[in-house]
Amino acid sequence: MSSDNTFSLNLKIWRQKGANAEGKLVDYHVDHVSPDMSFLEMIDVLNEQLVRKGEDPIAFDHDCREGICGMCSMMIDGKAHGGYKNTTTCQVHMRLYKNGDTIVVEPFRASAFPIVKDLAVDRSAIDKVMIKGGYISANTGNAQDGNSILIPKPIADEAMDAAACIGCGACVASCPNGSGMLFMGAKISQLALLPQGQPEAPQRALNMVHEHDTLGFGNCTNHAECEATCPKGISIEHIARMNREYIKAAFTYHEKTRSE
Amino acid sequence: MATSAVTHYFRSSIGRKQLVAITGLALCGFLVGHLTGNLLLLVSSDAFNIYAHKLISLGALLYVIEAGLAAVFLVHLGLAMKLNMENMQSKGKYQQKTKTGRGTTFASQTMPYTGVMLLVFLILHLISLKFGTHYETTVDGVVMRDLYRTTIEYFRSPIATAWYVIAMAAAALHTSHGFASAFQTMGWNHGKYFKNVKRLGLIYAIVVGAGFAGISIWCHLKGV
Ligand code: SF4
Ligand code: FES
Numbered sequence: 001m002s003s004d005n006t007f008s009l010n011l012k013i014w015r016q017k018g019a020n021a022e023g024k025l026v027d028y029h030v031d032h033v034s035p036d037m038s039f040l041e042m043i044d045v046l047n048e049q050l051v052r053k054g055e056d057p058i059a060f061d062h063d064c065r066e067g068i069c070g071m072c073s074m075m076i077d078g079k080a081h082g083g084y085k086n087t088t089t090c091q092v093h094m095r096l097y098k099n100g101d102t103i104v105v106e107p108f109r110a111s112a113f114p115i116v117k118d119l120a121v122d123r124s125a126i127d128k129v130m131i132k133g134g135y136i137s138a139n140t141g142n143a144q145d146g147n148s149i150l151i152p153k154p155i156a157d158e159a160m161d162a163a164a165c166i167g168c169g170a171c172v173a174s175c176p177n178g179s180g181m182l183f184m185g186a187k188i189s190q191l192a193l194l195p196q197g198q199p200e201a202p203q204r205a206l207n208m209v210h211e212h213d214t215l216g217f218g219n220c221t222n223h224a225e226c227e228a229t230c231p232k233g234i235s236i237e238h239i240a241r242m243n244r245e246y247i248k249a250a251f252t253y254h255e256k257t258r259s260e
Numbered sequence: 261m262a263t264s265a266v267t268h269y270f271r272s273s274i275g276r277k278q279l280v281a282i283t284g285l286a287l288c289g290f291l292v293g294h295l296t297g298n299l300l301l302l303v304s305s306d307a308f309n310i311y312a313h314k315l316i317s318l319g320a321l322l323y324v325i326e327a328g329l330a331a332v333f334l335v336h337l338g339l340a341m342k343l344n345m346e347n348m349q350s351k352g353k354y355q356q357k358t359k360t361g362r363g364t365t366f367a368s369q370t371m372p373y374t375g376v377m378l379l380v381f382l383i384l385h386l387i388s389l390k391f392g393t394h395y396e397t398t399v400d401g402v403v404m405r406d407l408y409r410t411t412i413e414y415f416r417s418p419i420a421t422a423w424y425v426i427a428m429a430a431a432a433l434h435t436s437h438g439f440a441s442a443f444q445t446m447g448w449n450h451g452k453y454f455k456n457v458k459r460l461g462l463i464y465a466i467v468v469g470a471g472f473a474g475i476s477i478w479c480h481l482k483g484v
Contacts, residue, residue: 076315078359109358111350176360176369178350179273206265209272218350219273219343221371222441237449243274244447250269 006032007099011046013058014106015118023115025104040065040072042094043105046060046149060119065090067231070168074119077107080170080229087220088168107203108173111216113178123169125181125215132211133204134187155193162190164232171226171234177218182226184212185239192245202249209246223243274445276339281442283336288439288464290329291431295471302478305408306399313404337379344372367437374434381427388414415479424476432469439464 008031016023030046037045040062047057063071072089076082082092097103113121117257149161163186171182188205191197197204220239227236269275279293284430294349300308315322367374389410415421439461443449448457 073352075358079362083359083362109352111352153447161316174358174360174362176358176364177347178352179347181273206268209274210268211300213273216350217273218347219277220445221277221343221347221368222437222444223360223365223368225360226363228362235451237451237454240444240447240449242447243278243445246272246274247269247278247447250265250272253265 006034007097009033009042009097010023010100010102012102012104013119015058016107016115019114023118025106033094033097035093036047037094038065038090039076039092039094040090043139059117060117061121062090066164067091070166070231073108073113073169073173074122075104075108075173076105077104080108081168081231085227086231086233088166088170091231092099103139108169110169110172110175110178111218112172112178113169121169123167125217126167126169126172126180128215129180129184129208131210132207133200134191135207136191136200138196138199140196149195151194159190159193162186162193162234162238165230165234166232168231170229170231172217174225174229175218175220176223176225177221178216179220179226180212180215180217181220181239181242182230182236184208185236185242186234188245189238189241192241201245202253205242205245205249206253209242273343276343277445280336280343281341281445283332283339284438284442286332286466287336287367288435290332291435291468291472293394295468295475298472298475299473301408301411305397308408308411309397309404309406310399312407313399313402316405333382337375340372340375365437367433368431368441371437374430377430378434381423381430384423388420412479412483414462415476417482418480421476421480425473428469428473428476431472435468436462436465463476 008029011030012025013028014023015026026044030042031050032045032190033042040060043058043060050057061071061073063069065072066195067088070088072081074081074089076089076092080095081087081089084092084096107113107115107119107121108123110121112125116122165183165186167183169183172178172180177181188208191204192201208236222236224236227234273398297308297311300311318325389407392410392414395406395409396403397409398404415424440454440458443454443457443461
């Protein structure tokens with residue numbers, strides 16, 4: 001911990017006791033930051049300091065710490081996950097900062113993601129959208145031979161790119177409109193590209209979009225801030241495919257859809 | 261309550277956006293026609309007046325076209341305003357803390373402002389030109405409105421010309437984002453061609469903005 005290359009940082013961290021409490025930025029100073037630490041480990045160090053002093057440690061979400069679970073939501077200097085290319089907060093390393101830097105850390109800001117405490121927000125709105133159709137439930141009988149459903153490689157690749165979404169919500173947090181089109185577009189697009197997703201494609205598009213609209217997400221105005229921020233590099237081409245799927249479903253799908 | 265998918269479409273975020281997009285593209289098309297007509301100002305007063313007279317002579321048909329245009333414009337404006345107002349609620353109260361600029365551009369962020377500027381411009385534009393001073397002239401024995409004179413007289417004022425140029429800068433900014441944005445919203449985005457759509461949008465914005473502004477400056481110089 002005390003090797004030569006450790007350094008000190010100033011932090012301004014959003015503290016908020018609960019969902020309805022008033023929050024504010026609080027100044028902290030943290031020593032012994034190693035360049036090899038991840039951003040979350042740096043906060044761990046700070047939390048240890050706080051606990052030793054008998055103060056309330058900073059609440060933040062995290063799980064895998066290897067860039068795959070999408071839990072580590074925070075705005076670092078106003079940018080979701082710090083704004084580094086294809087990087088989640090847990091993969092941001094402290095070597096990107098230098099001694100004496102001041103870093104502002106805040107929770108994701110979107111009406112659809114209410115603050116739980118400090119940096120932790122409730123991202124379950126994403127799950128609510130997924131529950132409306134982000135899966136395949138058509139009964140297809142026994143598992144078939146892998147080669148019986150042919151999917152051209154470029155299509156499989158594109159579906160895979162969309163499937164890379166980890167549901168972190170950075171797209172929503174970075175969007176000036178707080179819109180959820182990128183993660184939703186990724187899922188609708190992924191399943192629309194694959195033959196297995198076809199039978200339920202229209203219901204999926206209709207139900208997911210309608211759920212999205214009721215949860216406080218904003219309307220996309222094509223800033224493409226999400227695409228630049230997404231730690232998985234999801235392209236807004238998937239939003240375009242969703243838009244196509246949605247208009248097609250709205251005007252060709254027969255069954256009535258439920259609004260509630 | 262079950263609601264039909266089509267009803268939902270017109271209430272949904274994507275459905276309403278697509279209406280904004282398609283009406284926006286229609287307005288882009290209109291501007292091309294308008295600009296082409298304006299080019300006749302550069303040819304001669306008679307050429308421009310004959311063109312205007314032909315349009316006016318459409319009579320009832322012209323009213324139908326104008327009503328359609330007004331409807332397209334109102335749908336575009338009304339839905340965009342509604343969507344924008346909803347978006348003001350969707351970031352909570354801390355919006356200023358979010359740093360943008362990796363996808364967001366000046367044009368994309370100012371869409372509501374340039375849009376409102378164009379609305380104000382449009383109203384003043386109609387009052388001062390379409391419903392402006394009525395002169396008459398005779399071309400080849402036909403008595404017709406001398407819209408050429410109204411136009412040149414209007415642009416004699418440096419303030420009117422400057423305002424017109426500023427409004428056209430707003431139009432260029434608005435369409436520089438709006439053109440490609442409309443394609444994306446309609447779902448017409450594919451890696452294969454979208455770069456070219458963006459380029460076309462930029463060229464469109466520059467040609468239309470500079471075209472209208474240039475002609476207004478030409479009129480100003482002609483008038484003084
Ligand atoms: S689309 Fe990207 S930014 Fe949005 S939830 Fe998925 S991984 Fe996160
Ligand atoms: S903690 Fe799992 S992605 Fe960061």
